Amino acid sequence: MTTLYYAPGTCATGIHILLEEIGKPYDLKKVDFAAQGQYQPDYVAVNPKSKVPVLVRDDGSTLTEFPAIAVWLALTNPDKKLLSTDPEKLARTLETIDYIVATLHMQAWTRIWRTARYSSIEDEHPKIKAQGREMVEKGLALLDKQLAGKDWLMGDFTIADCALYFFEFWVAEWVKLPMPANVAAHYARMNKRPSVQNMLKMQGLAQAA
Ligand SMILES: N[C@@H](CCC(=O)N[C@@H](CS)C(=O)NCC(=O)O)C(=O)O
Structure with a gap:
C-alpha cells in the first residue's frame, strides 16, 4: 500500500494533506x-538522504x-484537479513551489533551525538565524502579494497551496511571526479543509492550528 514517511509538522x-x-x-x-x-540504518535504507517526506x-x-x-x-489522480496541465499554469505552479521549497525551506528555514550546518562557530549563529528570518519575511511579503484577491495561490486549489501550508504552519505555530493579511487568510482557509483537519489530528497537531 502507498506509505508516507513523515515527522509531525x-x-x-x-504531502499528507494531498493524500x-x-x-x-x-x-x-x-x-x-x-x-x-x-x-538510523533502517530509515537510511528507505531514504539515504535522511529526509522526509x-x-x-x-x-x-x-x-x-x-x-x-x-x-x-x-x-496520477487527475480527477482531483490538483495541478493544471496547461503549460502556463503548470509552469507558474512549479515556480511557486520551487520558491517555497528551494528558497524558503532549504535556505531560510535551514538557517533558522539547522544553523550549525552553516557555521560551526557558535558566535556566528545569531547572524545566520537573523538572515534566515529576513528571508522568511521577504517570502511572506511576496506570497502575500501573489495571494491578493485570490483564495488560493493559483486561483484554484493546487499542490502549491499544500506547499505554502507547511511554511505558514512554521510561521504561525512554531516561530510565531506575524503573517501578512492575505497569507493569514490563506492559512485560516487551509485549516478549514477536512484534509488539513484530518492531517493535524493524525499527526497529533490538532491543538496547534
Ligand atoms: N528538498 C527536500 C527537503 C526535505 C527536508 O529537508 N525535510 C526535513 C523536514 S521538513 C527533514 O527531513 N529534515 C531532517 C534532517 O535534515 O535531518 C524536499 O523538498 O522534500
Whole structure:
C-alpha cells in the first residue's frame, strides 16, 4: 500500500494533506526526529538522504523530494484537479513551489533551525538565524502579494497551496511571526479543509492550528 514517511509538522504535512485530498487508502510511518530516527540504518535504507517526506508507492518504489511527490500524486489522480496541465499554469505552479521549497525551506528555514550546518562557530549563529528570518519575511511579503484577491495561490486549489501550508504552519505555530493579511487568510482557509483537519489530528497537531 502507498506509505508516507513523515515527522509531525515538517514539510511532509503538505504531502499528507494531498493524500487526504485524494482520499485513497495509505499508511503512515512516523520518523522520530527527536531520536535522530532519520539517521538510523533502517530509515537510511528507505531514504539515504535522511529526509522526509518519502512516498513508497504501490509497486514498492520510493519517491523523495516534495515537488516530485506532489506532482506525481497530482498527475496520477487527475480527477482531483490538483495541478493544471496547461503549460502556463503548470509552469507558474512549479515556480511557486520551487520558491517555497528551494528558497524558503532549504535556505531560510535551514538557517533558522539547522544553523550549525552553516557555521560551526557558535558566535556566528545569531547572524545566520537573523538572515534566515529576513528571508522568511521577504517570502511572506511576496506570497502575500501573489495571494491578493485570490483564495488560493493559483486561483484554484493546487499542490502549491499544500506547499505554502507547511511554511505558514512554521510561521504561525512554531516561530510565531506575524503573517501578512492575505497569507493569514490563506492559512485560516487551509485549516478549514477536512484534509488539513484530518492531517493535524493524525499527526497529533490538532491543538496547534
Ligand atoms: N528538498 C527536500 C527537503 C526535505 C527536508 O529537508 N525535510 C526535513 C523536514 S521538513 C527533514 O527531513 N529534515 C531532517 C534532517 O535534515 O535531518 C524536499 O523538498 O522534500
